[in-house]
Amino acid sequence: MSNSSFTYEQASQFTEHLQGPSGSAPDKPIARVPGQAAMWFFVVGDLWIFTCYFACYAYDRAQEPMAFLQGQLSLSQDLGAFNTVLLLTSSLLVALCLKATRKQQHTQARQLLLMGGTLGVCFLLIKAAEWYVKIEAGLPVMSGQFFIYYFMFTGLHFMHVSLGLVILTLVYLELKKATAGNLAMVEAGAVYWHMVDLLWIIIFALLYLM
Amino acid sequence: MNPFRNLSLFQNRLTHVWAFLVATTLASWWLGGSAHRIMEGALAQERFTTTSIIIAIAIIKMRLVIWHFMEVKACPRWLRWTCDAWLLSVAIIVLGLYRFA
Numbered sequence: 001m002s003n004s005s006f007t008y009e010q011a012s013q014f015t016e017h018l019q020g021p022s023g024s025a026p027d028k029p030i031a032r033v034p035g036q037a038a039m040w041f042f043v044v045g046d047l048w049i050f051t052c053y054f055a056c057y058a059y060d061r062a063q064e065p066m067a068f069l070q071g072q073l074s075l076s077q078d079l080g081a082f083n084t085v086l087l088l089t090s091s092l093l094v095a096l097c098l099k100a101t102r103k104q105q106h107t108q109a110r111q112l113l114l115m116g117g118t119l120g121v122c123f124l125l126i127k128a129a130e131w132y133v134k135i136e137a138g139l140p141v142m143s144g145q146f147f148i149y150y151f152m153f154t155g156l157h158f159m160h161v162s163l164g165l166v167i168l169t170l171v172y173l174e175l176k177k178a179t180a181g182n183l184a185m186v187e188a189g190a191v192y193w194h195m196v197d198l199l200w201i202i203i204f205a206l207l208y209l210m
Numbered sequence: 211m212n213p214f215r216n217l218s219l220f221q222n223r224l225t226h227v228w229a230f231l232v233a234t235t236l237a238s239w240w241l242g243g244s245a246h247r248i249m250e251g252a253l254a255q256e257r258f259t260t261t262s263i264i265i266a267i268a269i270i271k272m273r274l275v276i277w278h279f280m281e282v283k284a285c286p287r288w289l290r291w292t293c294d295a296w297l298l299s300v301a302i303i304v305l306g307l308y309r310f311a
Contacts, residue, residue, distance in 0.1 A: 031286045040289065047296055051303060058307035069257070081239035085232055092228040095279045096217055099224070103216070111213035194279045198272050202300065205268035209242025210261040210308075 035188030043195045050156075050199060057149050057206060064145065071146025072208065079130055080208035083123050084200060090119035091197040094168070094190050101175065101186045109186070110175050116193070117168045124161055127154060153203050157196070164196045227278045231271055238267045262305060269301050 033040055061068040093116035100109035131154070134147075171189035174182040219225050241264055276293045277283040283290070 031284065033285050033289060034281050044292060044296070051296070051300055054300065055303045055307055058304045059311045062308050062311040065257075077239055077243050081235055084235045084239075088228060088231045088235065091275065091279050092224060095224050096214070096222075099217065105216070107211070108213055108215065111211070115213065191280055194275055197279070198275050201271050201275070202268050205238065205242075205264050206304070209238055209264045210257075 035191045036184055039188040039191050043191060046160075046195065047198070050202075053153070053156075054202065054206060057153075060145055060149070067144055068146045071144055071150070072210075075150070075208050076130065077208050079126060080204050083126055084204050086119050086123045086126070087197045087200050090116045090123070091194050092116075093119070094193045098186055098190045101183060106175050110172060113168060113172050113175065117165060117172070120161055120165050120168070120193075120196075124158065124165075127158055127161075130154075150207055153207060157199055157203055160196050160199060164193050167192050224278060227274050231274060234267050234271055238264050241267075258309060261308065265301060265305055269297050272300075273297055 093112050097109045097112035097116060100106075100112060131151075134150075167189045171182075171186050174185050241260055273294075276297075282293050
């Protein structure tokens with residue numbers, strides 16, 4: 001189904017379908033891909049590339065389990081968990097923004113998007129502070145393979161969050177126009193932002209907890 | 211104006227999913243923190259059970275984000291299967307390599 005043919009009327013039907021049996025759900029559920037197909041191609045590809053990195057990490061960790069565990073213990077699990085909650089909340093706000101957009105509540109959608117984006121910025125600031133503390137502490141703390149992976153994973157993820165913020169800004173500007181064509185763009189932006197959240201969930205488990 | 215108006219926040223499935231995600235984050239954070247308690251003289255291999263639970267929780271969390279936030283539950287079958295195949299692969303690859311490599 002081409003996205004341009006997906007109207008706001010269909011969108012509200014789609015929302016009802018997502019909400020479950022309550023309300024007047026359409027007879028036959030609409031199976032469709034939110035946003036643009038290109039975004040999904042990118043998201044799935046990106047996830048597989050990250051999976052290769054995770055495989056390398058798991059293999060190397062199995063070779064030196066104690067060294068990796070020691071590296072892991074020098075990270076702040078509390079900050080990692082706090083950052084996870086920040087990104088999860090940000091994801092919720094962006095999901096609600098999409099819901100508001102489908103109801104054509106563009107002002108409300110912009111408010112929710114702004115809140116979601118602000119939490120994303122907070123995430124980046126906390127991550128930068130965490131790096132600063134690690135780098136300040138000097139090389140002895142950072143030596144070893146664990147920290148190579150730590151900086152690689154968190155660095156790549158940092159770039160993804162930054163790109164996500166650029167995309168959310170574009171979505172915000174699109175919502176200001178409030179033209180009928182912006183729904184697919186809001187959906188695609190939301191999909192990307194949720195992928196950033198997705199990656200952090202597994203990176204948090206691999207680096208901070210396992 | 212209240213940015214949450216007309217969203218029935220407390221009856222909203224998205225909010226329920228979010229609450230569950232935060233709760234499981236706290237649970238795995240507590241589990242991961244247990245490393246500090248067993249560090250003394252414990253072999254990292256003994257952590258395999260804890261590690262498996264932590265990875266399993268992460269997989270469940272990611273499935274919920276994919277299903278409800280990314281709305282894949284209402285997507286065509288090929289995308290639902292692609293996402294589930296990815297999740298299963300991550301679990302098998304990470305735990306398999308960590309355990310047997």
